[in-house]
Amino acid sequence: MRTVKWNGVYPAVTTKFKENGDLDIPAFLKNIEHQIDAGVNGIIIGGSLGESSTLTHDDRLALLEATVAAFGDQTDVLLNVAEGATTAAIELVQRAEKAGAHGFMLLPPMMYKPTDQEVADYFKTVARSTKLPILLYNNPVDYKIEITLPIFEQLASEANIQAVKESTRDISNVTRMKNKFGDRFKILCGVDTLAMEELLMGADGWVAGLVCAFPKETVAIYELVKAGKIDEALEIYRWFLPILELDINPQLVQNIKLAEVMTGIGTEPVRAPRHILVGDERKRVIKILEDGIASRPILPDYKNL
C-alpha cells in the first residue's frame, strides 16, 4: 500500500469526455502526465472539478483503474467520494480499494444538511470500511456543512482520517487547526485564491484547480513558499491571481477546461446539464487567459531550490 504524504500539490483533475458524453480516457491520462511532469504529489479523481455530479460509480472506477495502471507507481491516486447515503459511500470505497486506489477524498453527505453528529458518524462509518487514508473536504460555502473543530476532535481517533481539504474560506482555520491538533491532520488548501496565504500560515499542501492548465506555475509557488522564497513566490502568485479566480466561479469546470485547451493540455467537452462557455462570458474568460499566457512568468528551477 502506497503511503500518501499529504503535502505538495494535488490536482483535482477534470474528467475528459468525448462529444457524446462518453469518457475519453486517453485525453484524461495525457493531462495527468503533464501534472506528474510538473512535480505534483498526487491526483484526485472525480472531484467537483471532475464533474462529480454526473459520474456514475462505474465511471469513477474506470477513471481510477486507468490512472492507477498508468501512473500508480509515480503518484498518489485518490478518488473523490460524494454520496448521499452511507451505504452508497461504503460501496464505492470498497470497490475503489479493490481497484487499487491509494486513498480517498470524502465529502459530507450530499443534498442533506445533517447534524454535526450525523456528519461525524458518517465519516467514521465510511473510514472504518476501508484501510486506505482519507482526506476530508471541508467546504461549508458550497455544501453548507462545516466540519467544525469539535467534529475533528471526534474523528482524531480514526487513524485513516489523515487530512483535510480546507475550503472554508476562513483562513484563520489553518491556525485554529494547528493550535488545536498540531500535525494530527494535514491541511491542504482547497481554494486556489487562498493557497499562498494558507501555505505561508502552515498549510501542508494544495488541492489545486488551475493546476490542470498551469501545472508548473502551481508547483513553483508551492516549492518557493516552502523554501522561504516569498518574494519570488509572490511575484508569480500576483500574476496568477486573475486566472486563479476562474476557480471561484460556478462555471469553474468550464473555465478550467477552456484554460487547459488554451495551454495545450486538455479538451473542452462537458456532460449535460453543463454547457461549454458561450457568449460574453466565454470572451471574458478567454481575455483573462490570453493576458495571463502572454505575460507568463519565467519560472526558476523550482524542483531544485
Add this chain to the structure above:
Amino acid sequence: MRTVKWNGVYPAVTTKFKENGDLDIPAFLKNIEHQIDAGVNGIIIGGSLGESSTLTHDDRLALLEATVAAFGDQTDVLLNVAEGATTAAIELVQRAEKAGAHGFMLLPPMMYKPTDQEVADYFKTVARSTKLPILLYNNPVDYKIEITLPIFEQLASEANIQAVKESTRDISNVTRMKNKFGDRFKILCGVDTLAMEELLMGADGWVAGLVCAFPKETVAIYELVKAGKIDEALEIYRWFLPILELDINPQLVQNIKLAEVMTGIGTEPVRAPRHILVGDERKRVIKILEDGIASRPILPDYKNL
C-alpha cells in the same frame, strides 16, 4: 393516462424504512391511505421529505409501483426526480413512466450551480423524454438555483411542464407568476408555513409536509380558504403554525416522522446518515407536538363546504 389537476393538497410523503434500512412498503401504504381518506389530490414520492438523497432508482421504482398498484385509481401518483446528470434524470423518468407514474416533480440539477440556460435546457430535455406532466420545484433557498421568470418564459412552450412547487420563500412570486403567466403554470405552495398566505394570493395547491401527520387539518385549511371562509381557516392555521415550523428545519424528515408516530399513522426509522431525533431537540419537538395534539381543533365538515 390520468389527468393531474394541480390543485388541492399533495403530500410529499415520507419513505418508510425497517430498522435495517430496507423499504417498509406496508407502512408506507398505510400512511398514504390516511392521506387519501383526508381528501388529498395526489401523492409525491421520493421528495426531500422522502429521504431522496438516500434512495436508489430501484427504491424509487419500488415505492412508485406499490403506490400505483394500491391507489393509482384514486389519486395522482407523482415521482420526484432529483438527479445530477441529464442522462440519469431521463433514465429514471422513462422507467417510471413505464411503471405507471402519473407525473413528476422535477428538481434542477443537483450538486452543481448551473447557469439559467443550463437549467432551462435541463428541464426541456427531461420534459421531452416523457409524455407525463411535470411539476418543477423552485427552491433557491435549499438548492441555490432559482427558476426565474425568464426561465419560465422559455419553458412555457413545453406543454407538459404544467406547474411549479413555489418554495422561494418570496411570496410576491405568486403574484409575479400570475401577472406574467396567468394560469399557464399552476402554483403549488411548497412551504408549509406560507401555505395559507399563498393560497389567499391565488396559489392553486399545496405540496405539504406536516400533512403526513395531520392530513385532515391540512386539507381543511385548503378547503376553507378556497371556500372564502378565511376566519375559520385562520384559526386552524394559527393553531397549526408551531407544528408547521417543524417543516422549516434541517431535520424536517425526522420531525415529521416523529409527528406521524405521535398521531398514529407512521413509523420513525430513517436511513443513514440520518439519525432519529435525540436529546434536547427530541424533547423540544415532542413538546411542540404534544401541545398541538392536546389543543387539536375540531374541524368543520370541510369536504362539504
Add this chain to the structure above:
Amino acid sequence: MRTVKWNGVYPAVTTKFKENGDLDIPAFLKNIEHQIDAGVNGIIIGGSLGESSTLTHDDRLALLEATVAAFGDQTDVLLNVAEGATTAAIELVQRAEKAGAHGFMLLPPMMYKPTDQEVADYFKTVARSTKLPILLYNNPVDYKIEITLPIFEQLASEANIQAVKESTRDISNVTRMKNKFGDRFKILCGVDTLAMEELLMGADGWVAGLVCAFPKETVAIYELVKAGKIDEALEIYRWFLPILELDINPQLVQNIKLAEVMTGIGTEPVRAPRHILVGDERKRVIKILEDGIASRPILPDYKNL
C-alpha cells in the same frame, strides 16, 4: 393628547428639499394633504424614506412642527427616532413631545449590533422618557437587529410601546405575534410588497411607501381587505406590485420621489450623498411607473364599503 389607533395606512413620507438641500416645507405639506384626502390614518416623519440619515434634530423638529400646525387635528403625526446613543434618542423624543408630536416610530440603536438585552433596555429607557405612544420598527434585514419574541415579552409591561412595524420579511411573524400576544401589540406591515398578505393574516395597519405617490390605491387595498372584498383588493394589488417593488430597493427614496413627481404630488431633489436616479436605472423606473399609470385601476368608493 391624541389617541393613536394603529390601524389603517400610515405613510412614511418623503422629506422635500430645495435644490440647495434646504427643507422645502410647502412641498412637504402639499404631499401630506394628498395623503389625508385619500384617507390615511397618520403620517410618519423622518423615516428611512424621509432621508433620516441626513436629517439633523433641528430638521426633524421643523418638519414635525409644520405638520402638527397644518394637520395635527386631522391625523396622527409620528416622528421617527433613529439614533445611535440612548441619550440622543431621549433628547429628540423630549423635544418632539414638547413640539406636539402624537407618537414615535423607534428604531433599535443604529450602527451597532447590540445584544437582545441592550435592545430591550434601549427601548424601555426611551419609552420611559415620554408619555407618547411608540411604534417599534422591526427590520433585521436592513438594520441587522431583530426584535425577537422574547424581547417583545420583556417590553409588554411598557404601556406606551403599543405597536410594531413588521419588516422582518418573515410573514409568519404576524401569526407568531398574534399567537403569543393577541392584540397587545398592534402590527403594521412595513413592507409594501407583503402588505396585502399580512393584512389578510391579521395585521392591523400598513406603514406604506408607495402611498407617497399613490395614496388612494394604497388606502383602497387596505379598506377592501378589511371589508372582506379580497378579489377586488387582489386585482388592485396585482396591478400595484411592480410599482410596490420600487420600495424594496436601495434607491427607494429616489424611486418614490420620482413616482411622486409623475403622479403630480411631489418633488425630486434629494440631499447628498444621494443623487436622483440617472441613466438606465432612471429609464427602468420611469417605464415601470408609466406602465402603471397607464393602466391605473378604477377604484371603488373605498371610503364607504
Add this chain to the structure above:
Amino acid sequence: MRTVKWNGVYPAVTTKFKENGDLDIPAFLKNIEHQIDAGVNGIIIGGSLGESSTLTHDDRLALLEATVAAFGDQTDVLLNVAEGATTAAIELVQRAEKAGAHGFMLLPPMMYKPTDQEVADYFKTVARSTKLPILLYNNPVDYKIEITLPIFEQLASEANIQAVKESTRDISNVTRMKNKFGDRFKILCGVDTLAMEELLMGADGWVAGLVCAFPKETVAIYELVKAGKIDEALEIYRWFLPILELDINPQLVQNIKLAEVMTGIGTEPVRAPRHILVGDERKRVIKILEDGIASRPILPDYKNL
C-alpha cells in the same frame, strides 16, 4: 503639517468614559501612552471601537484636541469620520483640521446603501474639503458598502486619498489592489485575525484592535513579518489568535475594554445602549484572556530587528 506614513500599526483606540457616560480624558491618554511606548505609528480616534455611534462631534473634538496636545509631536493622530450626510462629514472634517488632526479615517455614508457613484462622489467631496490625508475604510461586511476597484480608480486622482483600511475579509483584495494600483493606495489590514496573512501578502500596515490591550505583541508581529522572521511571527500570532477573535464579534468594544482592564492599561465603562459584558459571555471572554495572559510569549527585541 505632519506627514502620515501609512505603515506600521495604527490602534483604533477605545474611548474612555466615566460611569456616568462622560468622557474620561486622563484614562484615554494613559492607554495611548502605552501604545506609543510599544512603537505604534499612529492613533485612530472615534472609530467603531471608539463607540463612534455614541459620540457627538463635540466629543470627537475633545478627544482629538487632548491627544494632539499630549502626543501630536510623537505619533499620527487621525480622526474617524462616520456620517450620514455629506454636509455633516465636511463640517466635522473642517473642525478637526483646525483642531490639529493629522488626517482622517473616512467611512462611506452611514445608514444608507448608496450606489457606487454616490460613494465615489461622497469621498471626493469630503476629500476636497480638507488638505489632510485620508484613509478610506472598506468594510462591506459591517457596513454593506464595498469600495470596489472601479471606485478606487475614480478616486486615484484625489491626492489626499492615500490609503485604505482593508476589512473586506477577502484577502485576495490585497493582491488585486497591488496588481491594479501598485503603491498608489497604502493598504492597512483592518481585521485583526487576518493581519499576519495580509502583511505577508504585501499590506503596508495594520489598523489594529486588540493592540489596545496588547500593544507590544501587536507591534512585534508587524515588525517580525516586515523583517522576514516569519516563524517567529507565526508563533506569536498563533498564541494571539484566540484573543484576536474577540475583535470579530458584535461586542468587540466590550471585549477589548475588558482586555485592557486585565492587562492594566484601560477602563471598562461603556455608553448606553452598550452594557459591559455579563454572565456566561463575560466568563467565556475572561477565560480566553486569562489563558492568553498566562501563556504570554516572551517577545524578541522587536524594535531593533
